[in-house]
Amino acid sequence: MASLALAQDPWHAPARFTRPDATSDEGGLWAMMDREEAKLRKSPFNLRAPGLQAYIHGIACRLAGEHCPDVRVYLMRVPFFNANMAPNGMMQVWSGLMLRVDNEAQIAAVLGHEIGHYLERHSVERLRAVKSTTAVGQFLGLFGVAGLVGQFGLVAGVSAYTRDNERDADRIGALLMRDAGYDVAEAARVWSNLSLEAKARTEGIGQPNPLFASHPPSEERESALAELGASYKGGEAREKEWQQKTAPFVRDWLADEIKRGRPEESLAFLTRAAKRSAGAADYVYARGEVHRMRAGEGDIDAALKDFQGAAALGGEPPETHRAMGMIYRGRKQAPEARTSFERYLQLAPQAPDALMIRSYIEELAT
């Protein structure tokens, strides 16, 4: 039914939910989520960025309509693509997702999808359907019960919902986007962007991304969402607003991305993101650093090219010059290494590795 044109879709949001009886299975699930939410509030992974939190909560509210008072958004510094919404209204949005979306409409697509699961009460449906302890564990892990924000290597990749649930959530998310004035076509772009990373991983290391194990095949999902988008023209992407609001956090999120340990995915993402209008030098530097850390065949040359490119763009992170210095030092190009290290310390005199860098400069002078 994903291809049903948005204008003809008869779906309507249900009325606001009341708290279920504490003795019911649903009441038990809510109580468990309440406990997790209490932990989430105190978690050191909680971004605690009031401005960004209010902005994203505002987007969620535009989508959730009359359910807005029941939605509570938590931004978590976890470098994987994920968002989820528990049946009690607790919503988590991870930094890996925020880093990857290009505009407000794309984050709205993901939030709308999660709100779709919430409005259709898919989690309660699934809780009643799963029988084995392992399946219950996986299901609860979706909301972080398996360890606050979850065993995220698993949770980020495994959906506890059925493929039909996912299709419904996509369709409802598109309807919510339309009603909130967003460009619905951006929803398909979220998925096609993610597919680029999955493809790079499969081609690079021969292991598919587990994200695609229990979701509808990416092509099917992307084309269904594109069809929905085509059925409703209009709406805004709001790229500038998104880039402005997230700009103060991008450098930290990129530092996490560099260290994520999935270089093939990171390189695919960073190559795409380097074309963004804002902060190009940061993305180019980050791509170079992923190359340098991987240090495979051709990586060091590619890294150096990116660092030089980032410096040429201007506004590059100080670490660009440290990384260049490291490469030159490794290649015994002393004058270039020294110049790069000096530039790094000039830009970041209080850097935690300043003592080490100074020792390199002294060593290179001899």
Next chain:
Amino acid sequence: MRILLAAILVAGIAGCATTQITKVESGERVVGERLEIKVDGAWNLINTPLLAPAQAWTMEGLPIDQLLIYSGVKDGEAIRPQAGGAAPTSVNFRSSMQPDEIVAMFEAALTRDGSTFKLAKLEPSSFAGAKGLRFEYAVVRKFDNVQLSGVGFAAVRDGELFAMVYSAPRLGFFPRHQQRVEDIARTAKLRAKTGS
């Protein structure tokens, strides 16, 4: 890490033959074939293949504090093998690594479970008689959100990595044992390679 620690603890409780806890008495000790250290005060050695190639010591018991000692990690060898066998390249030692890459390798090992790592200081330092590095760091451990402090020492000698990395809760435990760890690091020296 959570799974790993749980496995260690469960195996320890069950008396599994592959995990033994033995006391490390004061005095001179040899880790691996070549790394000699002098220990003042008793430690507990957690003898488990799950943390290989490191030898894991603890004062307070895992998972409170852990001192990982690496002796002669070879080029291409992983400092933290995955349960499934293959390790990601980010935890594989390369003899050509520069200090920041060595720190990044330890960071990758310490954060594999989603814990966060923040470098506080990286400075040149001699270790085991070789030119090396000393680093300080902070970790927020994923499975229980505990904030840890840590200190590490490393040097590459004859293409092999020798290192010590100690982590403990920031409040109480780390300050209690840091000096003891620094003292051990200061005593580290290498035996000549057999046959050389």
